[in-house]
Amino acid sequence: MRRKPGQLLDLEAQILAVAVDVLVGGDSPEFHGFGLAKRIADREGSQRLTSHGTLYKALGRLEDAGLLSSRWEDHEVAEAAGRPRRRLYRVSSAGQAAIALHVSASQPALDDRTAAFGQGIEPA
């Protein structure tokens, strides 16, 4: 697919959006791949639009790009919960900036929206 440098793909933007969401939303500022997959699947209304492999690769890319950072969950926590260890991700400030930029870039200009509204056409 060869990407234009500095551009976010749809999936990556979704991931960052969720990442910012958990960051702002209280609780813990961290999330893990599996939970992310469920969130996206839920949001998408469908059954796992994104396969796990694809998601983990995207997470790796984002981390390589410095938009996410990760650490392994403590042994004790995973064991107490009786499940495999998770890898916990967190948005970096660069990541926050990237998603903000992406959103504003993909938002139609205000004039266009106003014009559409004037003609009874609601923006998606």
Add this chain to the structure above:
Amino acid sequence: MRRKPGQLLDLEAQILAVAVDVLVGGDSPEFHGFGLAKRIADREGSQRLTSHGTLYKALGRLEDAGLLSSRWEDHEVAEAAGRPRRRLYRVSSAGQAAIALHVSASQPALDDRTAAFGQGIEPA
């Protein structure tokens, strides 16, 4: 299936046989569930005759009965290998006795075998 007390089921006997095998065979006297499943599947010539759930339940039974003991693999080892932690099992002496008894009990008596041979009927 309600078992006669003190009797080994087929699957359990197979597990113990493998356990004794690794014990005697050198290397490490320990084995883990997943590897066991592969061994049994290989031996059985077929594709996973025993589902994983069934196998882990049988392992639990054998441990409860004191025929096997188990411990969790060290974190470091699993991590170095890049895989989930294994649970390592080992036959106890009671287990060794049990499988020995089971084998001798299911073996047809010598007289019977000789008699069968005498009539040209090979024992299964």
Add this chain to the structure above:
DNA sequence: GCTTGACAAGAAGATATCTTCCTATAAGGT
């Protein structure tokens, strides 16, 4: 001999991460 109930078998799936392999597509060069 017949019924009943305990318990094993197996399917299915939850939990989590990551790799390999093939395909499809868009970005960039000519």
Add this chain to the structure above:
DNA sequence: ACCTTATAGGAAGATATCTTCTTGTCAAGC
């Protein structure tokens, strides 16, 4: 305009343990 190629997408599966739910069967009691 066209072709090449890097790379994203997705399927599939490896790695490991364990739970839940249903079905089936054997042993024991009557």
